[in-house]
Amino acid sequence: MTSQTINAAASGTWKLGDLQVNRLGFGAMRLTQDGPAFSRDCVPGDRARAIGVLRRAVELGVNHIDTAAFYFSPLRSANELINTALSPYPDDLVIATKVGPGRSPAGEFVPHATPGQLRGQVEENLRQLGRDHLDVVNLRIVGDDSIAERFGALADLREAGLIRHLGLSNVRPHHLAEAQAIAPVVCVQNMYGLGAGPEQEAFLHTCAEQGVAFVPFYAIAGTGREAGTGGAEHEAVLAVARAHGVGAAEIRLAWTLHRGPHVLAIPGTGNPDHLTANVAAGSLRLTAEDLALLDSVAGTG
Numbered sequence: 001m002t003s004q005t006i007n008a009a010a011s012g013t014w015k016l017g018d019l020q021v022n023r024l025g026f027g028a029m030r031l032t033q034d035g036p037a038f039s040r041d042c043v044p045g046d047r048a049r050a051i052g053v054l055r056r057a058v059e060l061g062v063n064h065i066d067t068a069a070f071y072f073s074p075l076r077s078a079n080e081l082i083n084t085a086l087s088p089y090p091d092d093l094v095i096a097t098k099v100g101p102g103r104s105p106a107g108e109f110v111p112h113a114t115p116g117q118l119r120g121q122v123e124e125n126l127r128q129l130g131r132d133h134l135d136v137v138n139l140r141i142v143g144d145d146s147i148a149e150r151f152g153a154l155a156d157l158r159e160a161g162l163i164r165h166l167g168l169s170n171v172r173p174h175h176l177a178e179a180q181a182i183a184p185v186v187c188v189q190n191m192y193g194l195g196a197g198p199e200q201e202a203f204l205h206t207c208a209e210q211g212v213a214f215v216p217f218y219a220i221a222g223t224g225r226e227a228g229t230g231g232a233e234h235e236a237v238l239a240v241a242r243a244h245g246v247g248a249a250e251i252r253l254a255w256t257l258h259r260g261p262h263v264l265a266i267p268g269t270g271n272p273d274h275l276t277a278n279v280a281a282g283s284l285r286l287t288a289e290d291l292a293l294l295d296s297v298a299g300t301g
Helices: 047-059 078-086 115-129 148-159 173-180 198-210 222-227 235-244 248-257 272-281 288-298
Strands: 013-016 019-022 064-068 094-099 134-140 163-169 187-191 213-217
Touching: 047 078, 047 272, 064 078, 078 115, 094 115, 115 134, 115 148, 134 148, 134 187, 148 163, 148 173, 163 173, 163 213, 173 198, 187 198, 198 213, 235 248, 235 288, 248 272, 248 288
Parallel strands: 064 094, 094 134, 134 163, 163 187, 187 213
Antiparallel strands: 013 019
C-alpha cells in the first residue's frame, strides 16, 4: 500500500454520540517531548515536527484526536500544538480531551481535581484549543471511589453547552453504571491491548452491549505504558507481522480493532513514519488463523 492510498477511513467508523469518527484516531500525549511521557528528564519535542505530524494525520483521514491540558512539557503543550496545526478546524474533526488530573505550575502531576476545579480545567482546554465548546470530555480517575459528584459537575457543564458529550477514563464497570445514572456516556478509555486481563475483556464486551465506544490507551506499548514498547516481542506477533509485511506495532493495533466495531484506537507518536504505519494498520484484515494465534497470546481464545 502506498502512502497515497493510506487513509484512516479504512478502519471503519463509529459514532461518539452524534459525532462520527474513523476508528483509527490519534493520541497527542507523545507530541510534547522526546522520550517517555511525564518524565522530568526529557527535552521538549521538535515543535515543527509535531505540527507536521498533526497536519499529516488529518491528511491521512484521522478525524478523532485525543488530548488533555495536562499533556505538556517545558515549552510544549499538546493543546497549543493542535490549535496551531489545525485551527480553523475541519468540520469533521472530533477532539476529545480529559479532565480530572492536572499539573502544578512546577510540572508535578496532580491526580485528582475536586468537582469545583473541573470547570476551570474545562475552561483551560477551551482556551488552549481555541474552541467555544469541547466535543468530548472524559473524566479520568485514579482509584475506586465514587465519581458521582465529579461526573455530575461535568454533566452540569454539558447542560450549559460547554461540553457536547461525556466519557470516562481509567474506570471500572461500576463507575460506568454510576455515571450513566447521571448523564449519557459515549466512550470508555482504558488500558487495553494484547495481554489485557479478563476484567478488561469483560468490560470491553459490556461496553459493546451498551453501545459505548471502548477506546484503548497503550494498545501498542502495553505494560510499557508511558515509556513505550520495550523488551522482546512475542514470536506469535512477529510471525503474523512477517506474514503481512508489517511491524509488530501494526499487528497489535489491528488486533485491537478486530475486537469489535465499537473499539477505537488512538495510537500516539511524534514520528511521521510511525504515524503512517499506525494509520495503515487500520486497513489490515487479519485472517481467522492470525486471530487464533494472537488470541492464544492474549488469552482470549
